Amino acid sequence: MSKSERLFELLTLLRAKRYAVTAAELASVMEVSERTIYRDIQSLLNSSVPIQGEAGVGYMLQAGSHLPPLMFTEKEMMALELGMRMVRAWSDEELAKASQSASTKIQSVLPDKLKQQIDSFPIIVPDYHIQSDTAKRGQLLRHATDMQHKVSVHYIAENGSMTERILQPLGQIFWGKNWTLVAWCELRDEYRHFRLDRIQKLAVLEEAFSLSETKSLPHYISLYKPPE
Secondary structure, eight states, X not given: OOHHHHHHHHHHHHHHOSSOBOHXXXXXXHTSOHHHHHHHHHHHHHTTOOEEEETTTEEEEOTTOOOOOOOOOHHHHHHHXXXXXXXXXXXXXXXXXXXXXXXXXXXXXXXXXXXXXXXXXXXXXXXXXXXXXXXXXHHHHHHHHHHTEEEEEEEEOXXXXXXXXXXXXXXXXXXXXXXXXXXXXXXXXXXEEEEXXXXXXXXXXXXXXXXXXXXXXXXXXXXXXXXX
């Protein structure tokens, strides 16, 4: 990696942090020595990059500082475009429109060569899902999750039986084909997950719920992490 590439990566790391990062942390991420980090910090300072901090404490960009926008590499832009196409294909109509708007804004400032590469990007993600009932339910559940409102669902279990539940929606997980709602089930008084395509009726209730250290999507995910 050349020095200019290294400086660019270092600046990108600092821009992504809202708190001071030590030279040791930066060196570990970038796989270089701490001495190299100190030299590169000084090079950025000499170039008038507004960095504050000191050795042993950490470094961060000064609050309110303005830097020129970063330009994406070709592979980064292709990865972003693929991700936005997948959002337009497999999320809901609201997020699909937001994805299209974001894609248009990004492409408006790209060089012509990169725009042409995106136009001819040979990966297509069919977008038939966003008009489905499942996508519409996903959008409602996303809003209910954001507002922390309970929902009532009529759900078809794997054995074909119908059940009615009051749920506290915590988040959704996409498995590459099916969306699953992670929720706190008031009937079972514990976490349960529900495939969105098996929800027959859905109503967002006025009653709100609260999150806690033992009732949240991060806590649910932590229960399934393999031991280190």
